[in-house]
Amino acid sequence: MSMLSAIAAIAPLSIVGVALTARSWWEGLTMAFGYLLALGVLRAWSLDGYPRHAIFALAFTAATWTADALRGTTFIGFVPLALVGGMLLLRTGRWRIWVGFFAIGVAAIGASGFAFRSPTWILFASYVVVPLIGTLFVFGVILTCEQAWLIARRLERAKQTEADLAVARERVRFAGDLHDIQGHSLHVIKLKAALARKVIRTDPDRADAELGEIRRIADETITATRSLAYAHHELNLVAELENAKRLCEAAGLTVDARFDGDPGAAAHPLLAQVLREATTNLLRHAHPTAVSITASPVAVEVANDGIGEATEMSLRGLARLRERVENADGSLHITRTPERFVVTARIPASSADQMKEMT
Structure with missing residues (x-):
């Protein structure tokens, strides 16, 4: 006026x-x-x-x-x-x-x-x-x-101000998703490159296979990054479970990974992101010997016996994901004991159905 x-x-x-x-x-x-x-x-x-x-x-x-x-x-x-x-x-x-x-x-x-x-x-x-x-x-x-x-x-x-904050939140979300994609893939590439270097003289075929895996992961990362830029990127929980299992095995860990329920049932993409972030963290910071991964259409649990201390930097990605999981009417809990480190995320099936309808 x-x-x-x-x-x-x-x-x-x-x-x-x-x-x-x-x-x-x-x-x-x-x-x-x-x-x-x-x-x-x-x-x-x-x-x-x-x-x-x-x-x-x-x-x-x-x-x-x-x-x-x-x-x-x-x-x-x-x-x-x-x-x-x-x-x-x-x-x-x-x-x-x-x-x-x-x-x-x-x-x-x-x-x-x-x-x-x-x-x-x-x-x-x-x-x-x-x-x-x-x-x-x-x-x-x-x-x-x-x-x-x-x-x-x-x-x-x-x-x-609200519009500016919305833009800032979207930038933070995009940066977080980009970190999840790039950070995870680069860490896998680092592990496989180290393994290929280790066996290049004793087992050239294994080294060649690992180098092929590195190229495949790099191609997938490029595709995922491009999809993220155009808002088409969405993780699949079953595929991410298999990927986490292969990654832990490549690092020489004992892995118990299973999916409870119908693999074809719709699961919220955030569960796959939690699984990816938890796997990356345990390999980078915890130094475990055994890992247990349990997934279902409504929940995911990642446990390991690593004794490394969780730093603020290592938990930052999970903290960011916790906010997004809670916004989807779910929950994310971190349990630490001297023997185990457990990450548990739950998102109701109704949220996954709504996400599917929106996409």
């Missing part, structure tokens, strides 16, 4: 009042010029301070109201002064104190005309009571318009 609403709310009634009470054309012209000055102040309105011509507008409107009061021409002449003065009062920072004094001052100017003519109850009401109450009313309209303007501007800024 613009501060020009104050003029739109007050000026028409005042113009009608001037037309009914003015005794000559020049009185109406003077009032019109006062309204133009008030309009100029409103157009230059800001929260930073006074418009440059505001003091001139205040002096001119005060002079015209004084002339009207002394000559007894029109008691509506206080309105431009009330408009300009009310706007300036809002910039004092202590308008609650000064607004009363300002209204009394406007009424006092109206009472100055009694020095040249005898006061009556009608004149007193017209030149003192009406300007006093009218000034307070005008200030109330200006204050209401400014508050509405401020609220509208804050809402606009809040919407912009």
Whole structure:
């Protein structure tokens, strides 16, 4: 809402009042010029301070109201002064104190005309009571318009901030997904490259097979990254379970991996991401000898006997996934004991069905 609403709310009634009470054309012209000055102040309105011509507008409107009061021409002449003065009062920072004094001052100017003519109850009401109450009313309209303007501007800024946060959240989500894809694949490539180097002299065929696996994983990573960029990437829990099993076996670990339930049943993609992140973490940080992986359409559990300490860096990916799992009406728990480290994630089948419908 613009501060020009104050003029739109007050000026028409005042113009009608001037037309009914003015005794000559020049009185109406003077009032019109006062309204133009008030309009100029409103157009230059800001929260930073006074418009440059505001003091001139205040002096001119005060002079015209004084002339009207002394000559007894029109008691509506206080309105431009009330408009300009009310706007300036809002910039004092202590308008609650000064607004009363300002209204009394406007009424006092109206009472100055009694020095040249005898006061009556009608004149007193017209030149003192009406300007006093009218000034307070005008200030109330200006204050209401400014508050509405401020609220509208804050809402606009809040919407912009919300949009910026949505973009930032999407960037964080994309970065997290990219980390899951690239980090996991690069770690697998690192392990297989080390294995190929180890057996290249003693078992060239095994080394060649590992190098072929490295190329396959690199191709899959490129495809997954491209799919992620176009929002088509989605992990499969059964395939990820088999991939985790092969990875742990390649690292020389004892693996017990099983899928409970129908492998064709829809499972939420986040379960596969939890499995991938947990597998990458245990290989990178835990140094286990045995790993147990249990998956189903609604849950996944990864346990290992690693004794490595879980650092903040190693758990950051799981913490990010926990928030996403909870947003899908699921849960992710981490259990640590001196002998075992267990990651358990559960997402109801209804969430998986909704995800499938959306895709």
